Amino acid sequence: MQILIKGGWVLTLDDTNQEWTAGYVAIKDDRITAVGPLADCPPELVEGTDLILDARGQAVLPGLVNAHTHLFQTYMRGLADDKPLWNWLKEEIWPFSLAMTEEDFYLAALVGCLENLKNGATSVIDMHYIHTSKANDDLVFEAMQASGIRGTLCRAAADQNYQPELMEDRPTILAEIERLARQWHGAAGGRLGLSFGALNPWGCSPELMQAAAAQGRELGLKLQMHVAETRAVAQTTIDTYGRRNVEWLADLGFLGADNQLVHCVWLDENEINLAAAAGASLVHCPVANMYLASGAAPVRRWLDRGLNVALATDGPGSNNSQDMLEVLKFTACLQKVTTLEAMVLYPRDVLTMATRGGARAMGRDDLGVLAPGMKADIITVNLRAPHIGPVHRADSALVYNANGNDVVNVLVDGRLVVRDHRSTLVDEDEIMTRAQARVEALRRELGK
Structure with a gap:
């Protein structure tokens, strides 16, 4: 053709x-x-x-690269406005996600893939952490395949200090990574891929981090993690391990050039230097950081240290859209208002982060x-x-x-x-009708 x-x-x-x-x-x-x-x-x-x-x-x-989202949250956009991270998770996201069926995860992911494509993102990294059924991950992959997007499923996990129904033991996590890698990594002519997601520092034990890093590198997978998203997340790691987030990752041998560290709002200077020395990519989610009142990441300082920066929407539950063109404007304006420097980022800088920065974070030298x-x-x-x-x-x-x-x-x-x-591959109207009906049924089930 x-x-x-x-x-x-x-x-x-x-x-x-x-x-x-x-x-x-x-x-x-x-x-x-x-x-x-x-x-x-x-x-x-x-x-x-x-x-x-x-x-x-x-x-x-x-095409733009949406380097971090949660596709299942298309079912939850607007559900939990005006709440900080912990309340947002505990009161809304967890209960709703636990009620979702296998069909829901397929539909939600397909809606999310269409949204990304129609908003200019040709590549998406979906951090998926709802494993109420082993089929959930496969169904996200099937949705990516059907939509035509270039998709990476970041199979995320937590084995401690998390919602009990969403925690898994270490052998299960590693076995599923192995299975999914065999079945999906490189599928659809290389359009689909797998990565490992450590959900956050307080939800992942040191043993899981070390084992997953070793397995991921053996399989050639990228490693993604929510890092220092809020002050509380940064402080929890200090209280638990006596180390800040990136210091902890370095101690465990997790930190490396294969890392996609998401949010990073509350890194100190030493952590920024550690990430730069390791060659890690930082993923900036400005809209979600503002939506959850998490803070403003110091993107200009990251760039000045030579760090690769990618951009992302984060999940539709904390944005509430996956409009990567909207993210471009917020990226530029948030840096201006927090640095009080009108020339802190130029449009070409922002476009480069959204294209070449995302491609580099994915390990792709043939995109962007x-x-x-x-x-x-x-x-x-x-x-x-x-x-x-x-x-x-x-x-x-x-x-x-x-x-x-x-x-x-x-x-x-x-x-x-x-x-x-309009999508050339799927019937958008039929998909949206089915998704709306399922969300309304879930609301009734949960008494919302």
Whole structure:
């Protein structure tokens, strides 16, 4: 299959930040074969193509990477507004998730995958920690496969100090990681993958952390963890182990270049330096951090230390959407208001974190840039809407004006999975009708 995207404002996001106000991107199968100004597009490229997408009036850029979410929480958006983290979990998220059936986890994940794609995220890392049935994880993978998204299931676990029904013993956790790795890691032509998720420092024993790190590295898996999300989380680790979060990870041998450390709002200078020395990636979730009143992460300081930073929405239960274009604006504005420095982040910095930063956190050197040989994970975004245009700079318009509703087309692995705002692979209306009916049934069951 050969596809040509022509006429759009092409942002390559490469090392030179090359862009063309009228450009083209040529795709063959799952790879980009050529990128350049439209005036230089070879006639034979047009003649030999199977599908031409007219992108006039649209930005063309690499797909965004949502580096941390909880897809099952699509069932819970708006359920628990205005509560701090612990109350939010205990009073709303845990009871609702424990009532969900296997069908619910499939539907919730499929809704979440569609939401990510239609909001410009071609890749998603789903930290899934509700294992009331072993099938739950498989059903999330099946939803990813059906939607066409590039998906990583981060199979998360807790073995202490957590909701009893959601805790697991260490042998069970390790056995499930082994099973899922065999069945799903690298499936769908490499579009699907597995990683290990340590839920948080207070819910995971040192023995689990060490065993999971060893197993994950043996299997070639990335390691993700909620780290220093709130003051209380940071203090709990100090009270329990006499060490701050990242110091504790380093002591256990967990800290490394394969880490995706999520939130990191309350790291001190030594922890930032430790993470930088280890080559870890930090995942910033600005909307969720504001929603739960967790604090504002010092992203500028992270970048100045040479850390790789990825962006994420976090789960729909604490956002309440998975709109990665919205995350771009919040990332920039939150840094400005907390540093009182208007020039602390530029639009290109934010776009780079959302694309190349996410790709690097995933361990992918074939994503995040529009260039020959790279994977054809590409989005087009309308720039002619009244809330966006007239446009002076496309990067500014994308960060400060656009939202997920402006995403027009989405390609993953060179496959057009969203065309003119609609999924090409699944019936959105049917899925949303089923999901709404199930949520209403769960509310009645729980007396809400």
